[in-house]
Amino acid sequence: MAAEKPAPADRRTSALARLADERIDHRFKALPPDAAGLTVGELAAERRNLFTGGFTTPVLALSAERLEHNLALMEEYATRHSLAFAPHGKTSMAPQLFERQLAHGAWGITLAVPHQVRVAREFGIERIFLANEVVDAAALRWLAAELDSDPGFRFICYVDSVRGVELMDAALRSAGARRPVDVVVELAAGDGARTGARTEADCAAVADAVAAVGTLRLVGVAGYEGEVPDATPERVHAWLRRLTALAAEFDAAGRFKSGAVPGAVDEIVVSAGGSAWFDAVADEFAALPQLSLPVLKLLRSGAYVSHDDGHYKALTPFNRVPEEGALHPAFRLWAQVVSRPTPEQAFVNAGKRDAAYDLHLPAAQVVRRADGTEVAAEGVDVTGLSDQHGWLRVASGAEVEVGDWVGLGLSHPCTSFDKWQLIPLVEADGTVTDYVRTYF
Numbered sequence: 001m002a003a004e005k006p007a008p009a010d011r012r013t014s015a016l017a018r019l020a021d022e023r024i025d026h027r028f029k030a031l032p033p034d035a036a037g038l039t040v041g042e043l044a045a046e047r048r049n050l051f052t053g054g055f056t057t058p059v060l061a062l063s064a065e066r067l068e069h070n071l072a073l074m075e076e077y078a079t080r081h082s083l084a085f086a087p088h089g090k091t092s093m094a095p096q097l098f099e100r101q102l103a104h105g106a107w108g109i110t111l112a113v114p115h116q117v118r119v120a121r122e123f124g125i126e127r128i129f130l131a132n133e134v135v136d137a138a139a140l141r142w143l144a145a146e147l148d149s150d151p152g153f154r155f156i157c158y159v160d161s162v163r164g165v166e167l168m169d170a171a172l173r174s175a176g177a178r179r180p181v182d183v184v185v186e187l188a189a190g191d192g193a194r195t196g197a198r199t200e201a202d203c204a205a206v207a208d209a210v211a212a213v214g215t216l217r218l219v220g221v222a223g224y225e226g227e228v229p230d231a232t233p234e235r236v237h238a239w240l241r242r243l244t245a246l247a248a249e250f251d252a253a254g255r256f257k258s259g260a261v262p263g264a265v266d267e268i269v270v271s272a273g274g275s276a277w278f279d280a281v282a283d284e285f286a287a288l289p290q291l292s293l294p295v296l297k298l299l300r301s302g303a304y305v306s307h308d309d310g311h312y313k314a315l316t317p318f319n320r321v322p323e324e325g326a327l328h329p330a331f332r333l334w335a336q337v338v339s340r341p342t343p344e345q346a347f348v349n350a351g352k353r354d355a356a357y358d359l360h361l362p363a364a365q366v367v368r369r370a371d372g373t374e375v376a377a378e379g380v381d382v383t384g385l386s387d388q389h390g391w392l393r394v395a396s397g398a399e400v401e402v403g404d405w406v407g408l409g410l411s412h413p414c415t416s417f418d419k420w421q422l423i424p425l426v427e428a429d430g431t432v433t434d435y436v437r438t439y440f
Contacts, residue, residue, distance in 0.1 A: 011124035016099055019437050020044070028422040030059035031435075040422070040435050049430045050334070051372065057336040057405065058350035060416070061426040062306065064433055066330035067100075073325045074304050075104040080324075081282040086110045086129045086271075088302025092417045094438045095123035097305055108154065110300040114139035119439045121146060121153075129271065130157035131224065131300060133186070133195060135164050137171040144177035151179075156219060156269060158186040160197045165209040165216065172215035180217040183210060184269055185250075187243050189227035190235075196223055200246055207255050218255055220269030220296070221247045225277045236277050240284035243272060251291045258293055271298035279317035303413045306330040310360040310411020331416055333362060333408040335390055337400055346392040346400050350408065351385045354419055360411035361385065364392065368405040375399075377406060 020041030024031055032054030035043050048054065050061055078085040084107040089098055093116065098109050108127025111117050114136060117128055134140060134157050147153055159165055172181065185203045188196030197203045203221070210218045223243050225236050247270045250256060257264045268291055273281040278301045285297040303312050307327040318326050335350035355362045361384070364377035379395030390408070394400050410416045417423070418440045425434040 009124075012095075012099055012102075015123040016096060019096065022437070029420070030056050030424075031422065032056070040437075044432070044434050047431050047433060050424060050426050050432055051368065051405070051430050053432065055424070055432075057334055058348075058354045060331065060333050060354070060420045060423055062423050062436060063328075063330040063332070064425050064427045066328040067097075067306065067425070070304050070307055070327050070330060071100055071104045073327060074301065075106075077278075077282075077324060078299060079105065081286065083282060083285065083297050083299045085299050085301075086127070087305065088112070088131070088274075088300050089120060090116060091302035091414050092305055092436075092438060093119065093440050094417065094423075094436050095119070095125075096434075096436050098123065098125060101305070107296075107298065110302065114142070117155075118142070126152055127154040128156070129298065129300065130155070131222070131271075133158050133160055133164050135167040135171075137167070137174070140168060140171035140181075141175040143181065144172050144175040144179075147179040147181070148177065154182070156182045156184060158195070158222060159183045159206055159210060159216070160186040160188070160195055162205055162209040165206060165213065169213040169215045177215055180215055180263060182217050182219045182269075184220040184222040184271065185210075185218070185246075187221060187223040187246055189223060189225060189239055190229045192229050193227040194224070196227075200242070200249070203246060204250075207250060211255065214263075217257075217263050217265065218250075219265050219267075220256075220271065221250065222269065222271035222298075224274060225272050225280065226274035231277070233280065236280045237284060240272060240280055241287075244270060244284055244288045247295075248289055248291060251293070256293060265293065267294045267296045269296045269298060271296075271300060273299035273301050275301045275303035275312055276315040277317060279321050306413045306416070308356075308411050308413050308416070309363055309365070309409030312411075312413070329409060331410050331413070332365070333410055333416075334368075334405050335408060337392075337402050337404045337406060338389075340394075340400065340402050343396070344394055346380075346394050346402075348390040348392060348406050348408075349388065350390050351388045353387055355385065355390070355408065356410045356412040356415040356419075357385050358412055358415050362390065362408035362410050364406055365409045366407040367400060368407065369401075370403055374407075380406070382408065 088110040090112045186196040309329045335348035339347040364380040379398030384391040423436040424432040
């Protein structure tokens with residue numbers, strides 16, 4: 001008799017527990033050299049201090065308190081606006097954070113490419129929304145096997161072309177897939193935007209192609225309002241109204257099969273939502289007319305988990321609706337001043353290998369002295385990054401000495417997480433309570 005598979009929550013717990021058994025070694029930058037050979041769990045149990053516990057610079061720290069605040073805030077926001085939430089996992093690619101997001105009410109996890117899906121499945125994620133097209137035959141063969149082996153696995157991905165439907169169908173038929181892959185037609189955000197069928201007529205043609213094959217099942221419509229060209233509130237709202245109207249038109253035309261028929265669905269998926277316009281998504285999804293089936297209104301914002309001190313700090317919808325709360329930047333990169341060649345210039349030992357720089361340069365926030373005192377980094381500006389150095393301009397009167405630690409605020413979470421494999425989770429007093437493992 002075959003052994004019964006463990007419940008999804010048990011699978012996730014078991015996989016996460018194994019992370020604590022990984023050995024600390026040279027692969028993980030910034031961790032204390034004298035911790036080599038310890039397991040991650042053993043090092044976490046020591047509760048070392050980030051500043052006095054032997055960590056080397058540069059070191060990226062994730063605030064435990066701010067992380068929890070952000071998780072709770074978006075859970076409350078989604079609940080308040082009657083939205084299901086599948087936060088975009090590409091931001092962190094950290095299964096421990098996926099688990100925290102699920103514990104805070106997430107419907108599932110959004111991902112972007114098949115490799116990320118494999119990571120999530122390794123850690124027992126049961127609901128995955130892939131916000132991208134998948135036409136890779138090898139990936140589809142793997143997906144077919146994964147769906148067939150686990151009846152509880154829910155997977156949804158984009159389609160935006162008849163050719164894409166044909167490639168998916170051919171690969172899935174070749175793989176002998178027994179379960180159809182659920183798909184949503186992606187509506188492009190406008191001319192010059194990224195992926196997506198450009199017109200409603202194009203979307204209908206894709207839906208017809210899906211209906212003509214047995215390996216796919218149409219379950220809804222989706223898109224990404226963050227790609228609306230020259231985005232303004234008016235343009236974003238207008239595009240979101242096109243998306244919800246498309247769902248209503250597909251429903252009226254009977255494109256979503258219901259009842260006791262092959263390929264029937266029990267809900268219609270309507271999905272959008274990055275980290276810059278989720279207030280507009282909430283407004284327009286709330287105005288969606290009643291359809292013939294229940295609607296899964298799926299928000300996908302991901303950068304909220306750590307937020308940032310630059311790009312998303314300026315763009316967050318909470319700036320427009322402050323009465324709904326505020327996200328807190330949870331990352332700080334600590335680097336050490338290694339050179340002060342002139343009164344106006346200093347260099348720290350963190351550069352492009354350590355800090356996000358694709359949107360904005362890091363910002364100097366605080367200087368920590370050798371005696372542990374901290375002062376605001378007034379008059380200290382980051383002017384450039386080399387591979388392993390940060391260039392600082394130091395104003396007259398600003399006290400920055402060789403050996404000081406400089407705390408840097410970062411812009412763009414997605415390109416901060418991906419530079420670190422094991423990130424200390426740090427309480428406000430500097431105590432490191434855990435280490436967040438990433439998989440990029």
